[in-house]
Amino acid sequence: MSKDVAVLGVGMHPWGKWGQSFVKYGVAAARAALADSGVNWQDVDFIVGGETVRNGYGGYVAGATFAQALGWNGARVATSYAACATGAQALDTARARILAGLSEVALVVGADTTPKGFLAPVAGERWDDxxxxxxxxxxxxxxxxxxxxxxxxxxxxxxxxxxxxxxxxxxxxxxxxxxxxxxxxxxxxxxxxxxxxxxxxxxxxDICATSDGGAAILLTSMEYARKMGIAEPVRIKxxxxxxxxxxxxxxxxxxxxxxxxxxxxxxxxxxxxxxxxxxxxxxxxxxxxxxxxxxxxxxxxxxxxxxxxxxxxxxxxxxxxxxxxxxxxxxxxxxxxxxxxxxxxxxxxxxxxxxxxxxxxxxxxxxxxxxxxxxxxxxxxxxxxxxxxxxxxxxx
The missing domain is CATH 3.40.47.10 (Thiolase/Chalcone synthase)
Incomplete structure (x- = not known):
């Protein structure tokens, strides 16, 4: 059994300091990924959002936040958080569901609005962190x-x-x-x-800035990619x-x-x-x-x-x-x-x-x-x- 999944679409919102909601950047990136893939929004059956702890309740439930902002289509949702590795963990969540045969088309979205200066821990005492x-x-x-x-x-x-x-x-x-x-x-x-x-x-x-921006990836099963007429897509290995x-x-x-x-x-x-x-x-x-x-x-x-x-x-x-x-x-x-x-x-x-x-x-x-x-x-x-x-x- 192949463990590959197909990358049919990718999209980004340019990085900068735009002063807008992270949702705006994520939606723009998601729409770009959908357009790049040629996949119909109604075919997306799983949406994974990268969690954004600095951006309020909507950031904590990023999967549902992006699903709502893009227009409810009945897809299942999930949210992932792993700090700077968040996007990859969200991608892995989508890949696992596809490989399990529980999903065919998954959209993974991450976006952020950052404060000025370096990123400090969120408020509260965490003596075991x-x-x-x-x-x-x-x-x-x-x-x-x-x-x-x-x-x-x-x-x-x-x-x-x-x-x-x-x-x-x-x-x-x-x-x-x-x-x-x-x-x-x-x-x-x-x-x-x-x-x-x-x-x-x-x-x-020598040190990178903090920025606003968004990125999205449309993953599918290899079978779905073939149905779309794409025999040799880029693959996650x-x-x-x-x-x-x-x-x-x-x-x-x-x-x-x-x-x-x-x-x-x-x-x-x-x-x-x-x-x-x-x-x-x-x-x-x-x-x-x-x-x-x-x-x-x-x-x-x-x-x-x-x-x-x-x-x-x-x-x-x-x-x-x-x-x-x-x-x-x-x-x-x-x-x-x-x-x-x-x-x-x-x-x-x-x-x-x-x-x-x-x-x-x-x-x-x-x-x-x-x-x-x-x-x-x-x-x-x-x-x-x-x-x-x-x-x-x-x-x-």
């Missing part, structure tokens, strides 16, 4: 958290501030021709290094949403335990490495098969980490790939041809979906001005709060 503790007890906002990882790359692998800046330069160039990107302007290394230091060694232009493995429960770092008497051996992979590995295993491919990647570049240094976490190169070699131009369009393994979060900013429930939209356009050969020639297999990566993470593998 390490991310809440990180913010409230340590004052460790996301930029400071990213800076620790950046400093670690400097100490372990000889990364430089110029390397981090060059990630921004690359992604800004990629995003120039992306009509959905918020920032469409080339920058130089000097521009990045001249921007204010937010948390040493990261500058303002794997979706990974694994959690950390005890005792390696530090989200980004290796296990530093020195207790050799522990009865539980450290797992073979870190949390982020395990996300990509699970996707490769499910899809039956290896990292060498990947042609293009869309990864979670909340900060420039984070992109370098993900390149290694996805085994697209060996640990400590991401800077070498960057310097050689291998991660640019035209290079060996282009990373973030969309421009990434560097050009989009965070619209949390939408960003994992936006990555799959980009890979779909790439694999169809429709990414005008930023096309990765001959791309047949793409991978995404995201990390959400408190052990959530995701990776999606898409093939032509």
């Amino acid at each position: 390490p991310d809440w503790l990180r913010f409230r007890l340590m004052g460790m906002t996301n930029p400071a958290y990213f800076a620790l990882n950046a400093r670690r790359r400097i100490d372990l692998y000889g990364a430089t501030a110029e390397d981090f800046a060059n990630v921004k330069v690359k992604n800004a160039k990629h995003g120039l021709n992306n009509p959905n990107a918020r920032y469409r302007k080339e920058v130089t290394v000097e521009n990045v290094l001249a921007s204010p230091v937010v948390s040493n060694p990261l500058h303002l232009l 794997a979706i990974s949403t694994v959690t950390p493995t005890f005792p390696q429960t530090i989200m980004d770092m290796p296990n530093f335990s020195t207790d050799s008497s522990s009865a539980v051996p450290a797992p073979e992979r870190t949390f982020k490495e395990s996300i990509g590995y699970a996707a490769y295993e499910e899809a039956g491919i290896s990292p060498e098969d990947v042609d293009v990647a869309e990864v979670y570049d909340l900060a420039t240094s984070v992109e370098l980490d993900w390149i290694e976490d996805l085994a697209l190169c060996k640990r400590g070699e991401a800077e070498h790939l960057l310097r050689a131009g291998d991660t640019s369009i035209g290079g060996r393994i282009p990373v973030n041809p969309s421009g990434g979060l560097a050009c989009f900013g965070e619209a949390v429930p939408a960003q994992a979906l936006a990555q799959v939209c980009e890979l779909t356009w790439q694999l169809r050969g429709q990414a005008e001005g930023r096309q990765v020639e001959g791309a047949r297999i793409g991978i995404t990566a995201n990390q959400g709060l408190f052990g959530h993470g995701s990776s999606v593998i898409v093939s032509a």
Whole structure:
């Protein structure tokens, strides 16, 4: 039995700071995905919304919110939340129902309206939530958290501030021709290094903004795609949403335990490495098969980490790939041809979906001005709060 599902339609609402309801962005993206697919709205039998906790009750019940806004059609609904991995988890919910034979046509929608500045935890005390503790007890906002990882790359692998800046330069160039990107302007290394230091060694232009935006994907069974006359659609081959493995429960770092008497051996992979590995295993491919990647570049240094976490190169070699131009369009393994979060900013429930939209356009050969020639297999990566993470593998 095939575990593939077809991506028949993708759509987005451009990222920016529009000051409108998240529902407006999600509906626009959904209508674009429906138009792209050629599927009749009445055929949609399942709608999954990416939850948006900052946007009131409608955000908490996003599946029903989008279903109502698009016009009730009798479809079943579901709502997913996994912070920055929300879109992939919502996609997995839709895929699972299709593969179970309980649905033929599923619409997945994510959209967000964000506050100015970095994203803080929602109100309330959560003493068992390490991310809440990180913010409230340590004052460790996301930029400071990213800076620790950046400093670690400097100490372990000889990364430089110029390397981090060059990630921004690359992604800004990629995003120039992306009509959905918020920032469409080339920058130089000097521009990045001249921007204010937010948390040493990261500058303002090393860190992504918060944005409004939306993305949607129309998934169908392979049988339905064939009925639509589409014999070879873009397909979802794997979706990974694994959690950390005890005792390696530090989200980004290796296990530093020195207790050799522990009865539980450290797992073979870190949390982020395990996300990509699970996707490769499910899809039956290896990292060498990947042609293009869309990864979670909340900060420039984070992109370098993900390149290694996805085994697209060996640990400590991401800077070498960057310097050689291998991660640019035209290079060996282009990373973030969309421009990434560097050009989009965070619209949390939408960003994992936006990555799959980009890979779909790439694999169809429709990414005008930023096309990765001959791309047949793409991978995404995201990390959400408190052990959530995701990776999606898409093939032509």
